[in-house]
Amino acid sequence: MFLIAGAGLLAGCSNSSAQNHPSPSGPSSAPPSSAPPSSAPPPSGTPSSDTPSSAAPSVTTPPTVTSPAPSTSPTVGLPAVRSWAPGPGEIEPEVKRLAVAAVVKLLQPNGARAVVEVIDAQYGGILSDSASVLVPCRVYSIRANRLISGGTTVDVRLSRSPQGTWRVTATHPAQPGAPVASLSAAARQVLASEQISLPPASAADIRSGQVHDSVLTTMLELAKTYRIGISVIRSGHPIDVFGTDRPSDHPRGRAFDTWQINGRAVVSPSTPRSLVTSYMRTAESLGSYNVGGPYQLSGTAFFSDRTHHDHVHAGFRS
Incomplete structure (x- = not known):
C-alpha cells in the first residue's frame, strides 16, 4: 500500500488566464455639412441640400472588439x-x-x-x-x-x-494505517516541528495514532538541541528483530531510527563521532532503554552491530 497524497501533501498549481476586455467606441455623429450644394453626389454621411441639417444621418463606426485570449494553464513539471x-x-x-x-x-x-x-x-x-x-x-x-x-x-x-x-x-x-480523528498534543507538535524531518510513512504512522507518546516526547526533546532526520518509526520495519524471532519495538510504535543529525548522515565517516555519541546518550537520558548505533558506549542501554552502523535506534518499553 503506497502513500499517495495525504492531507498536507497535495501541492496544487494555479491556472492563470490573460483576457483583454473589449473597449468598443460608442456611436459618433458627424456634424452637418455647411458646404453649398454640388452637382457631385454628396459624400456618404453628408446631408444633401434638400435634407434639413437637423435630420442629418449619423455616421456610426462599428465597435472594435478584441477577442479574449484563450485561458491557459502553465504545464506542471516534476521536480x-x-x-x-x-x-x-x-x-x-x-x-x-x-x-x-x-x-x-x-x-x-x-x-x-x-x-x-x-x-x-x-x-x-x-x-x-x-x-x-x-x-x-x-x-x-x-x-x-x-x-x-x-x-x-x-x-x-x-x-x-x-x-x-x-x-x-x-x-x-509500509502499511501505516488510516489517520485517526484526534491526535495527542505531542503527535501534533512532532508533525509541525521544523526540527524534525519525517518521511511520508513515518508521518502517516504518527497520524494513525499508533506511535507511543514516549517516542514522540523524546523526539521533541532531542529537537531542542538537534535537527534530526527520521528514517523509520513503525511501518516499513521488519516485524521481528532481523534474523531472530524476537518482536521488534518498531511495529508496536515504541521505537524510532535516526539517519541524520544536524544535516549529517550517521553513516558518513566525516560526521563527528562526538555528535553521534552525544545524541545516543541524550536519547538514553530521555528514557530509551535500548539505544543502538555505530559506536559501542558504556552502559547496559547501549549496543552496536553491523545493522546499526548507519543509524541510531532508540527503543522504549512503553
Whole structure:
C-alpha cells in the first residue's frame, strides 16, 4: 500500500488566464455639412441640400472588439531529484544499491509521469547471507496538471548465493494505517516541528495514532538541541528483530531510527563521532532503554552491530 497524497501533501498549481476586455467606441455623429450644394453626389454621411441639417444621418463606426485570449494553464513539471548512491562508510554497498534500484522500479513504472526521491537506505538487518534494507522515499506524480506528493517506506529483502551474488527476493511497502480523528498534543507538535524531518510513512504512522507518546516526547526533546532526520518509526520495519524471532519495538510504535543529525548522515565517516555519541546518550537520558548505533558506549542501554552502523535506534518499553 503506497502513500499517495495525504492531507498536507497535495501541492496544487494555479491556472492563470490573460483576457483583454473589449473597449468598443460608442456611436459618433458627424456634424452637418455647411458646404453649398454640388452637382457631385454628396459624400456618404453628408446631408444633401434638400435634407434639413437637423435630420442629418449619423455616421456610426462599428465597435472594435478584441477577442479574449484563450485561458491557459502553465504545464506542471516534476521536480528534479538527486539519485541515491551509497557513500563512504557503507557496509556491503552493493546490497543497498540493489535495494534502491528495486524500489525505484517498483514505484516508478515505465511511462508514468512520476519520480522517486530516495531519502535514505538503511539496514533493517544485515547477515552473511541475507539482508533487509529499509528505503524511505517520496514519490512525486502529475495528475490533472497538479503535482501530487506522497511516498512510502519499503522493506527490501535480499539473499546471497553461495557464489557471493546478492539478489532481491521480496519488497514490502509500509502499511501505516488510516489517520485517526484526534491526535495527542505531542503527535501534533512532532508533525509541525521544523526540527524534525519525517518521511511520508513515518508521518502517516504518527497520524494513525499508533506511535507511543514516549517516542514522540523524546523526539521533541532531542529537537531542542538537534535537527534530526527520521528514517523509520513503525511501518516499513521488519516485524521481528532481523534474523531472530524476537518482536521488534518498531511495529508496536515504541521505537524510532535516526539517519541524520544536524544535516549529517550517521553513516558518513566525516560526521563527528562526538555528535553521534552525544545524541545516543541524550536519547538514553530521555528514557530509551535500548539505544543502538555505530559506536559501542558504556552502559547496559547501549549496543552496536553491523545493522546499526548507519543509524541510531532508540527503543522504549512503553
